Amino acid sequence: MIVKRQIFNVLCSDKSQINCIVTLFRKNMSTDSQVLREIFQKSIEVIQPQRLIKNEVKLCQRHLTVRDQTYELNKPCYIVGFGKAVYGMAVELEQVLGQHLKRGIVNVPVGIFEKFERVTDSKIEYVEGAKDNLPDEQALNGAKMIKDLVDNIQDDLLFVLVSGGGSALLPLPIPPITLEEKQNLIRNLAKRGADINEMNCIRKRISIMKGGGLAELAYPCRVVCLVLSDIIGDPLDFIASGPTIPNTDSREMALAILKKYHLYNEIPISIKNVIDKEKDGTQCPVVNGEYEHVKTYVIGNNKIAAEAAKQEAINKGFQSAIISTQIDGDVEKISKIYAELARNIDIAISDNSNKGKLRVFLETFSYDLRVEERFVQELLDMDFNKKMCLIFAGEPTVVVKGTGKGGRNQQLALAFSIEVNKLGIKAADISFLSCGTDGIDGPTDAAGAVAISDFLEHTKNINPQLYLENNDAYSFYQKFRDGKDLVKIGHTGTNVMDLHLMIIHPKNTQ
Template identity: 40%
Template structure:
């Protein structure tokens, strides 16, 4: 008999399936949605469910949120297989396989007796869909937000979740699983704003280079459920949110636009963002109406005493695991930052300077005039980008401890932005990889006897969700030889970049050999970059 059959959170009270040890990250019934929901780093996987009013397990969960392996997830969904680079590519650490599989990428609400409602994207695999939609299941699945854009199905799902939350009592528990894509999955525009108006405004902000923090600040100001709205509607029920962070710094009110977290932003913050991107004078009348009637200050934290938010996965955890695997492969490894941000052209320049500095060290030229010049450029770029947690002096000191006796791996993560100028097809990871390839080519051409030519260099940038922009790739690899390879095939790197057409470029050069294609991973903890450098063998 299923171990969960006596629990009110079990969706199948008459389930007769035997537990399956080890499957889906832990033993248990395949169709019970809450088995294996947390991982204790100090011991084996332990399912945690409490139906007592005191919620004794909540106080202990905060010490478990920094675990990465073994993976955590819903018993109803098997983890998606992780992709690997082409066999022709140099051996890489498993940076793209380290993020834990997500709980279902959306919102799962457990409400009146054992009824579960799920709002999710169309990325749900066929096996997962079969397991969720068993005959007579109490689980209702509403799929929407195709291509990570709010649509009518997502609007219907948000309405159903809103109705469920409003009907809860003090005896109920609302369980919310939050990950990247949550903003698109839970659209509930504040009347009279229409979904189409809000989506158009969001697209305009994104096309002008607005960061995710800015996008979600505006979204919150125009939503009934974002910015803590879902948690407020659920009162007096207890609310527990398990969160995969896809935002730099893990701010609870920005991840998925914070449906269960108190907003730290006011309407004035929203107006400043709209003014920054020159959209304040062209707003729809409905948006002006909502903003003009919004409270001047954020909601008090006291209004969220019934809410418990826990971050169970993040970019930092992914990088830590990538570092461990790189070291197991023999790389001297440095984690640069989990908060890489800024426009891709500036971030790519920073990475090029880092790579040059390591290659100079391999050649014994780190402390010469060229080394001084590279260090000065690196410090200037770091100051301009203002990357949180990146201390340039400490980074330079750490780089001195790398090589030249063995291969070097530099890891970083975060989320960059692209200033759209063309009409091509691409994503921030592919554009970053292409710009690094071009930057390395230019650096080698500008310096006679450049030490770059004495090193093997691979740069990888990829999204942990498996999709970079509106493309089929998670990201791309680049190298010092990329530009020359492209020219031999008649491809102009700069022309592709000026049209923001990085996916088309990588699809064509060497028949797509440089693309990172993993398929949708089922999780999202932002992007990861890996730089691999080793000295070439002397002939």
């Protein structure tokens, strides 16, 4: 509904009545924060693993169909899995396989059974581990159990369930590397800003089952790998460090990463010796870069979540566009680009003739946002006098310099709030959400946070910049507006990276 001066003239005869309507209007605007949460929640529902398995796996008598491939079940089936989303995948797959399933071992994150009820009378043993998404003794024990199971099956059918968080839940380092040494290395890489591809390159070099190790242990058993992707572009050799995909990363690549982050001279001799040593060649037939006995299916990714967010925004009356599903790079840089995008849209709202400047901006930063031309045109075709919801997805990184508590999504929301309030935006109210689809952002109980356009009005007794510089976004949001802007939903049972949602609400609309 367009709020025009004539409406005020008809309905209001004095200042108090006008103030009443203005207050109501602002209250309606404040619901954008709730709308963002609802759109995010809808995305989570669409990428629930049970739903994805139902879409892909069907059983008719003794014939199992996985997408376009049929398997005759004349021998027992087994399941192994690891990751934040594999519990739901395993529960649904056990239902599909029924009596054909003989045994399974699935590693799941600590705390998942606080959110999801544990299935009873299951042939699958679930092992909790990797608290705060870090490899630990529980995950190590589960990984050993998976290795023992895979080692002892012959020409049966093995299902491997993989999702984000799988690397931390399959920590079986190559001797003599200890789990503690591996933990310290990965932690230091993350603190110094290594992206997930770089960390997975290292993990594959120092792990028994990563980088194709699990598939080689299973040979000659037929393997069906079902993947819920948490990496941009769905590179199978990097998702959970590619346990069923041949490792093509060279020893030199791993060494270059360690030297890039000034870690080579700090790592223990056990890791140096393993990385320096060339691995023995595989005995498994490899065809077109994949093991011949393995068939891999990506059943879900962030594009599905982004499309669901777009549709939900449209259902709620917003114009909506997916700008990019490949957001990566440093949070500090991404927050500035997002804020500048909001400013350029604000200018276009004030004067539609400035859409040309918005196009120039989008083309200038198309590489950083990895935005396609069709998405640029979709945005430019919108009516800038009406509210809109822009959708981004991916996984930025944070260079940790402080000692605070938080995660990349909270850091991004806080950085965006600071940046967007520097730019003098006048024609629109801006609301922004940054959340991890797994429900857990860093070592916190929040999925992320919401940024609001009147941010500075609530920060008179708190300095957000200090919290940002100390990587302490969680503590900031706990104090800011009594924690109302933290998004806390617990483990979602799924994981397809992060969603960033931006609502631009022209001030002449509701």
